[in-house]
Amino acid sequence: MSVTKESRILGAFYGQALGDAMGMPSELWPRSRVKQHFGWIDRFLPGPAENNAACYFNEAEFTDDTSMALALADAIISCDGAIEPEVIGRNILNWAESFDAFNKNVLGPTSKIALNALKSGTPIAELANNGLTNGAAMRISPLGCLVPPCSLSDFIDDVERASSPTHKADVAIAGATTIAWAVSLAVEGVSWSRIRDQLPAIAKAAQEKRVTTFSPSMAARIELALRTVERAAGVEQAMEQVYQLIGAGTATIESVPAAIAMVELAKTDPTRCAILCANLGGDTDTIGAMAVAICGALHGVDAIDPQLKAQLDAVNQLDFSRYSRAFLLFRQQREEAYGHASRS
Numbered sequence: 624m625s626v627t628k629e630s631r632i633l634g635a636f637y638g639q640a641l642g643d644a645m646g647m648p649s650e651l652w653p654r655s656r657v658k659q660h661f662g663w664i665d666r667f668l669p670g671p672a673e674n675n676a677a678c679y680f681n682e683a684e685f686t687d688d689t690s691m692a693l694a695l696a697d698a699i700i701s702c703d704g705a706i707e708p709e710v711i712g713r714n715i716l717n718w719a720e721s722f723d724a725f726n727k728n729v730l731g732p733t734s735k736i737a738l739n740a741l742k743s744g745t746p747i748a749e750l751a752n753n754g755l756t757n758g759a760a761m762r763i764s765p766l767g768c769l770v771p772p773c774s775l776s777d778f779i780d781d782v783e784r785a786s787s788p789t790h791k792a793d794v795a796i797a798g799a800t801t802i803a804w805a806v807s808l809a810v811e812g813v814s815w816s817r818i819r820d821q822l823p824a825i826a827k828a829a830q831e832k833r834v835t836t837f838s839p840s841m842a843a844r845i846e847l848a849l850r851t852v853e854r855a856a857g858v859e860q861a862m863e864q865v866y867q868l869i870g871a872g873t874a875t876i877e878s879v880p881a882a883i884a885m886v887e888l889a890k891t892d893p894t895r896c897a898i899l900c901a902n903l904g905g906d907t908d909t910i911g912a913m914a915v916a917i918c919g920a921l922h923g924v925d926a927i928d929p930q931l932k933a934q935l936d937a938v939n940q941l942d943f944s945r946y947s948r949a950f951l952l953f954r955q956q957r958e959e960a961y962g963h964a965s966r967s
Contacts (some may be wrong), residue, residue: 628954630923631810632768633947637927638893638919639692639764640943642911643685645897650686651873652677654904664901668932670696675728677908683931683938686723687729688912691762694718695785697768704953706766706781708747712788716741731873734758735826737789743899752791753835753850757875759786760798761865761909764916767806768950773961778804779829794838802882802913803842809920809955815891818917820882828962835872844869848880852887861888862903871905878906882913893918922942 648668649657651821657664660671670677679685694714702710724730730738732756733754740750754863770872772779782800783791790796804825808818827842848869855861859923867882870877896918902909919927924947935941 626812626923627727628810628812629947629951631812631920632927632950632954633924633943634893634919634927635764635806635810635916635923636696636919636943636946637924637935638915638917639912640939641893641927641931642897642900642913642915643689643908644683644935645915645931646901646907646909647680647684647686648674648912649677649901649904649905650674650908652904654863654871657902657904657907661902662802663757665898667931675836679727679729679939683934685935685939686908686911687718687724688761690718690722691715692765692912693941693946696761696765696950699765699953700946700949700957704769704956706769706784708784708787711785712738712741712747715788717769722926731756731758732797734789741788747788750791752787752789754790755792755794755836755838755875756873756902757795757798757878757906757909760789760802760875760879761912763799763803764806764913765946765961766799766812767803767916767920767928767949768947769953769957770803770807771954771958771961772804772807772811773958775804775825775828776832778807779832780906782829789834792838792875793830793833793835794841795875796832797826797841800829800878801826801845801856801879802917805883805886805917809830809917813851815886815921819883833835839961841876841879842914844876844880845883848884849887852884858888858899862899866904871903871907871910873906873909878910879913881905882910882917885910885914886917889914889918891918891921893922893926894931897931
C-alpha cells in the first residue's frame with residue numbers, strides 16, 4: 624500500500640517529537656555517563672534531576688527542539704503558508720518566555736543572544752546571528768514538509784528566511800538545508816539511498832551560497848559520517864566512531880552529520896533511530912529530533928510505534944494532524960505555483 628504525502632508529513636512531525644523525547648533524558652551528557660547512568664535507553668524516561676538540561680522534563684515530553692519546530696509551523700499556518708521571519712521570531716520568543724527558557728538551561732547560546740535582541744526590539748535584518756550551533760537545523764523539519772524540492776536555490780532561500788531569527792551562519796544554513804531537503808524528498812516518496820547520495824552536494828551548495836565563517840565543509844563531514852557507519856563492524860562500533868570522529872555536540876557541523884549517520888545506521892526505522900540517538904551521547908535530543916523526523920517522513924505515520932505515539936499524544940496533548948492537513952495544502956499550492964512558473 625502506498626504511503627500518502629499527508630502520512631509522510633504527519634510522520635515527520637511525530638518523528639521530530641519521538642526522537643526529541645526519547646533523547647531528552649541523556650541530552651548533553653558524555654557517552655560514558657549515558658552508559659553508566661542508563662545502561663541502555665529503549666523507552667521514554669523522565670529527565671534525571673542531575674541533568675541540568677533535562678531535569679525540567681517528564682517522561683515522553685519533548686524539549687525546545689520540537690517546541691521551536693512547532694513555533695515555526697504555527698507561524699507558517701498563521702501566515703497562510705508564507706515564511707515570515709518576524710512572525711517566526713515572535714512565536715519562538717513567546718514560547719521561550721512562557722517556558723521561562725531564559726532562566727533554564729534549555730536555550731543554546733546563539734538562540735539566547737538572538738532572542739534577547741528580539742526582545743529588546745532589534746529587527747531580524749539587523750541581527751548578525753552568525754553562531755555555529757544547531758538551533759536552525761533542529762527546528763527545520765516543518766519547512767521540509769512545506770517546501771517541495773523544485774528549485775534548490777529557492778529552497779535554500781526559504782531555509783535562510785526560516786532560520787534568520789536566530790541563525791544566519793553559512794554552516795547553520797547548510798545543516799538546516801540538509802535536514803529540510805531530506806525531509807522534503809522523503810515526503811515526495813524518494814528512497815533513502817537516493818536522498819543520502821544527494822545530501823553532500825545539497826550541503827555544499829547551501830554552505831557556499833553566502834560564506835560567513837571558516838567552518839569545515841558540511842558536505843565532507845556528511846560523507847565522512849556515512850563512510851564511518853558503512854565501514855564499522857557492528858552498531859556499537861559505528862556509534863562509538865560517530866561520537867569520537869564526527870562528534871555529537873551542539874555544533875551544526877557535528878550534530879547534522881551525526882543525525883544523517885543515525886538514519887543510515889538505523890536503516891531508516893523511526894523507533895530504532897530514536898533509540899540509537901538517545902544512546903549516542905552528546906546532543907541526543909537534537910540529533911534524535913532531526914534524524915527521526917527524516918525516518919518518519921520516509922515511512923509515514925504508521926511506521927511510528929503505536930504505543931510510543933499514544934504516549935506522545937497523552938503527555939503533550941497535541942493534535943499533529945492539524946499540522947499535516949495544513950502543510951499538505953500549503954505544499955500543494957507551492958507545487959502548483961512552481962508548475963505554473965516552469966510552464967510560463
